[in-house]
Amino acid sequence: MITVAVDCMGGDHGPGITLPACQAFLAAHTDAQLLLVGLPEALKDFSHPRARAVPASEVVGMDDPVEVALRKKRDSSMRVAIAQVKDKAADVAVSAGNTGALMAIARYLLKTVPGIDRPAIATQLPNARGGATTVLDLGANVDCTAEHLLQFGLMGAALVSVLKGHDEPTVGLLNIGEETIKGSEVIKQAGELFQAAHAAGHLNFHGNVEGNDIYKGTTDIVVCDGFVGNVALKSSEGVASMISGFLKAEFSRSIWTKAAALVAYPVLQALKGRLDHRRYNGAALLGLRGLVFKSHGSADAFAFEQALNRGYDAARNKLLEQVQARIAKTAPQQAVDTGAPVPAELAAHH
């Protein structure tokens, strides 16, 4: 039995979408049970033999500063949900709340895995091959060292091998040119670390990739710092929404184009389906001593259910153990290989 702790209050819509998603999730997974965390009043009408309410008296707002979420709202639904994972009452926690607060609370309560300096956020983006590319980091870490980037690569590989049963997923390092001479100092150093890890059999490193490779699906995983990842993601969303706006405007220009839209409707629906980011909802917070998944704040019930599915799959396939195993195998080795200024005993106890 897999137990998922759900922050039912998080996101733009709260229980209005999280509870229907929980019902659908329970119906689809007979070996799963849910801990529904939230204000008792909001949960009182929900009833299912495999669900139990866990009360929380506060809610982290989407605009709450991290400090408020972490220091003031100590009984928030977000924090209580993560506490279930810490206390081993749940295998994984899922929340659609504010990303900064979620990462801060998760990090504070769960701590990082030995060998990991900084947790990362990994998400999936659709690619032209009809699959999805896993990209990390997406906003948790803005100033990264080469070692951090390598850790992201190792964690991303563990995530993809667990979620897709794909033993040696390929990893690309996001850069501005395929030649190794390009890029910033940190990226150049990271390229060397990735190559060393590849040579040691710790990682299937493809080499440098560029922004468009995310959507080509050149590699299973694309690694970058959180600033660059966030800009890539937001720019992509911007283009997609501009194109969709143009398409709408052109199809509603005249009675003729409106007729054309009717004829083209099934094609446009199929296009929409292919680009439906709701299918890929559910980003993993990696590098913590417990599993936490983040749903998009504006998720609807379908999208939130995907985030629950992803968290459930990760727990069932023992993502936590996989990440720890990969890091344990690699981290001390890397510290020696690369002459990184991390004494072996520090790496081991970190």
Place this chain on the structure above:
Amino acid sequence: MITVAVDCMGGDHGPGITLPACQAFLAAHTDAQLLLVGLPEALKDFSHPRARAVPASEVVGMDDPVEVALRKKRDSSMRVAIAQVKDKAADVAVSAGNTGALMAIARYLLKTVPGIDRPAIATQLPNARGGATTVLDLGANVDCTAEHLLQFGLMGAALVSVLKGHDEPTVGLLNIGEETIKGSEVIKQAGELFQAAHAAGHLNFHGNVEGNDIYKGTTDIVVCDGFVGNVALKSSEGVASMISGFLKAEFSRSIWTKAAALVAYPVLQALKGRLDHRRYNGAALLGLRGLVFKSHGSADAFAFEQALNRGYDAARNKLLEQVQARIAKTAPQQAVDTGAPVPAELAAHH
């Protein structure tokens, strides 16, 4: 009379596209003359009363390393074209050659404007408002300080005010959140410099923007370092090309969808027109003591003509003087305002 020096050999296609573009350009601008730089053999069939061939014995290849372009090929068409600007024989140079080589040679021959540490590359991207957003830097500078970013903002403002007759264009600083607390250390410092410049009346600073704001058209100008700018651009291209691939695949799925494509054809053509990046071809190399414009390497004749137009407009509207005036007005002031570690005399002679 405006004189444009054209590197006729640059780009993926060379004279096959640059020469037809030159013909069209000359027909459209009766107050312009061209210096056609290239291998004499390649230029021998071109004849126009307002065009003159300038021989060059070498060509910089699209894959040539910067060192080779700069140190070995001293009589390349790219270098000779830029030398026309240095020697005041031309007002502006335009090339579709390799970006790294173009920037290195331009910087070597022309030097930077006083007060500018690093030249930048500024391009235009279409936005949802039906206009274009000017984004810089796009690949010239990977590790930037806050002062560099401010200089990019000032140069971008000069460019847009000259090309669009728009006196106080708005400037946004690309970040990962609208709150000033987010972002890397460099971005936070840059935010303070931009605010000080705004307060001093040197710049119309809008505040932080995110990746999607490029395509929303939130500000006239978006400033970022070259690494982030390149990733944003490439990611955007990746999404656009994935969507266009999906659209083609869905429309060619069956005889019915093919019929729908015929009906929707005018709409799809209009969409294509709106997204046509060829219209925005012609990136400015800013911060040099001479005007240089860069065409996309894969430009066709129509696109290359746009780059010629852009260079011509910049020369006619005295972009160089505008950039210098803005920098001269602001740079020493900034050094005092911000307590930046640049002594006033250094800033003045830089």
